[in-house]
Amino acid sequence: MTLGSLFDGSGTCPLAATICGITPVWASEIEPFPVAVTTKRFPNMKHLGDLTKINGAEIEPVDIITFGSPCQDLSIAGKRAGLNGNRSSLFFHAIRIVKEMREKTNGKYPRYAVYENVLGAFSSNSGDDFREVLRQFCQICDPSADVPRPDNGKWLHDGCIMGESYSVAWRVLDAQYWGVAARRRRLYAVLDLTGGGSAPKVLFERESLQQHFEPLEQTREASATHPAECSTGNDSLVGLGCGVRVAFDNHPQDARYTQLDKVCPTLTARYGTGGNNVPIVTEQLSSYTLQIRAGCEGGGKGALIQVEKSATLSTVQTQTLFTPTTPADKTNPYEKLPPWIVRRLTPQECAMLQGFPPDWAADVPHTDSAEYKMWGNGMALPCMLYIMEGLAAELSKGAEDGTSS
Numbered sequence: 001m002t003l004g005s006l007f008d009g010s011g012t013c014p015l016a017a018t019i020c021g022i023t024p025v026w027a028s029e030i031e032p033f034p035v036a037v038t039t040k041r042f043p044n045m046k047h048l049g050d051l052t053k054i055n056g057a058e059i060e061p062v063d064i065i066t067f068g069s070p071c072q073d074l075s076i077a078g079k080r081a082g083l084n085g086n087r088s089s090l091f092f093h094a095i096r097i098v099k100e101m102r103e104k105t106n107g108k109y110p111r112y113a114v115y116e117n118v119l120g121a122f123s124s125n126s127g128d129d130f131r132e133v134l135r136q137f138c139q140i141c142d143p144s145a146d147v148p149r150p151d152n153g154k155w156l157h158d159g160c161i162m163g164e165s166y167s168v169a170w171r172v173l174d175a176q177y178w179g180v181a182a183r184r185r186r187l188y189a190v191l192d193l194t195g196g197g198s199a200p201k202v203l204f205e206r207e208s209l210q211q212h213f214e215p216l217e218q219t220r221e222a223s224a225t226h227p228a229e230c231s232t233g234n235d236s237l238v239g240l241g242c243g244v245r246v247a248f249d250n251h252p253q254d255a256r257y258t259q260l261d262k263v264c265p266t267l268t269a270r271y272g273t274g275g276n277n278v279p280i281v282t283e284q285l286s287s288y289t290l291q292i293r294a295g296c297e298g299g300g301k302g303a304l305i306q307v308e309k310s311a312t313l314s315t316v317q318t319q320t321l322f323t324p325t326t327p328a329d330k331t332n333p334y335e336k337l338p339p340w341i342v343r344r345l346t347p348q349e350c351a352m353l354q355g356f357p358p359d360w361a362a363d364v365p366h367t368d369s370a371e372y373k374m375w376g377n378g379m380a381l382p383c384m385l386y387i388m389e390g391l392a393a394e395l396s397k398g399a400e401d402g403t404s405s
Contacts (some may be wrong), residue, residue, distance in 0.1 A: 001395045004028075004059070004110070006051050006067035006094050010356070011038040012379040013066040013114070014045060018205045019385060020392040025062050028054060033370040035165040037361045051093050056100030061109035063395055065101075065137065067094040068379060069115035095136045102193070110392055112202075113137070113191040114254035117272060118377055119172060121187055130155050133224050137191045141166040157187075167192045169199035175355070175380035182353035184380050186389060192394075202390035268376040355381030 005013040005027040011034070014024035024042055028051040029035050037045055048054050101109055115137075121130050131147050138145035142163055151155070160169040168191050175184035297332040347368050348358035354375055361371050 001064075001361075001392060002060075002062040002065045006065065007090075008038060009034050009068075010354070010378040011041055011376050012354070012381050012384050013358075013388075014038065014042050016381060016384040016388040017064070018042075020388040022392055022395075024386060025060050031374070033361075033364070033372050035283065036268070036364045036366075040363055041360070051090065051097065054093075054097055056097035057104035058103075059097075061101055061105050064112045064391055065110045065111060066100055066114040066116075066384075067091075067096070070175070091133070095140070099140055103257050107298065108195075111192075111194050111395065113140075113193070114384075114387060114391075115187075115189040115191070115386075117187050119157075119185055120246065121185055125152055127155055133189070134170075136163060137168045137189070138163060139167065140191070142192060148395065158204070160204075162197055165193075165195045167197045167199040169203045171203045173380075173383040173386070175383055176355075178355075178380065178382035178386065180353055180355050180380060180382060182380070184354075184383075185266070186379070186383065188383065190387065190391075196279065196394070198394045202387060202394060216217040249285070285400070319388070339352075350375035354378050 001022040002025045003013065003022050004025055005011075005015040008014070008027035008029040009031075014027060025049050026046040027038060028048045029038070030050055039047065046060075048059065086111075098110060098113055102316065115133070122134065124130070127149060127242075131149055134147045135145065138147060138161060143164065145163065147161065156171040158170065160167060168189060170187060170189040172185055173188055174180050175186075188203070190199045190202045192202075228354045231394050345353075347361075351358050351360050351374060361374070
């Protein structure tokens with residue numbers, strides 16, 4: 001089982017594929033920093049560069065091609081130029097590569113394609129852009145296929161099309177329901193080119209160990225009333241320290257700050273354009289213990305500082321405890337400091353909010369801006385992992401039936 005990743009970014013698709021036993025063979029990405037990261041993480045994966053210069057008939061055939069073409073022209077946050085915009089029109093190059101590979105291999109490869117984009121795709125150009133996306137998918141196998149507009153003009157957030165030699169299914173997945181503490185609602189579409197009609201099975205008809213149907217616990221009202229109780233369900237937002245954290249969405253255009261539940265706002269590429277665009281996190285301070293270790297004559301081991309933990313107790317108390325507390329007298333600002341600090345979300349926390357290890361990019365020299373941008377443009381790993389699990393199951397089933405490579 002093999003995979004090729006277009007618009008590869010942080011390497012979400014190759015990583016999800018690897019976890020599921022699928023080999024990432026090649027990838028296309030033009031941003032230097034993500035390329036450096038995935039080159040380090042997937043040394044055997046070939047980088048093809050600019051996809052506009054890729055000929056699908058000349059690259060190694062793969063079972064799965066994934067692509068999340070640039071969303072700026074489809075997003076409601078952009079100018080909404082649609083699929084014909086300079087960036088979102090790269091979608092058609094991905095379709096071209098799939099068709100070229102299919103023609104070269106007599107319809108054998110790829111067997112599946114996976115598409116990801118923003119929810120603005122449903123409404124862009126009054127819904128005509130998503131209709132065109134589906135039409136392009138269907139016409140890979142049936143050039144005469146057409147897709148009618150919905151009766152009410154609005155696309156449902158989940159659905160499928162069943163053809164004689166293909167099937168297409170789409171669904172909206174929100175990362176906060178899949179084990180990470182971040183909102184990220186994205187459109188995912190699966191195209192089955194095998195004729196087995198398995199696209200709906202991949203997206204709808206199974207359970208995954210990755211899925212969590214409950215959002216991360218308490219309501220927004222509870223967060224506002226009792227911020228100290230609002231820890232993240234899986235510690236994704238806890239990240240690099242201890243204590244409780246509450247996220248605030250930052251609206252740089254009008255200086256508004258909106259308190260959220262225990263999930264982070266959707267990560268965006270604008271985080272890489274300056275600190276004021278990064279969400280604010282309020283973090284409850286932890287208790288520290290300090291022990292001065294005198295040691296032998298002539299010097300000691302120095303200070304031992306530990307977070308939420310005591311040094312080894314002895315018959316002589318040698319520790320000092322520093323613990324932040326809320327002022328008893330709120331009118332006296334000098335009595336004691338409150339147990340909260342305010343800071344920006346770190347790039348490492350952004351990695352964890354996308355489901356990645358915090359050190360995913362640690363071995364590659366870079367600026368914080370470059371890493372913020374990479375995560376803001378990326379896909380949530382748990383959502384893609386769910387899809388890859390389904391694709392791996394279908395490909396394995398085909399191999400057992402003798403219908404797969």
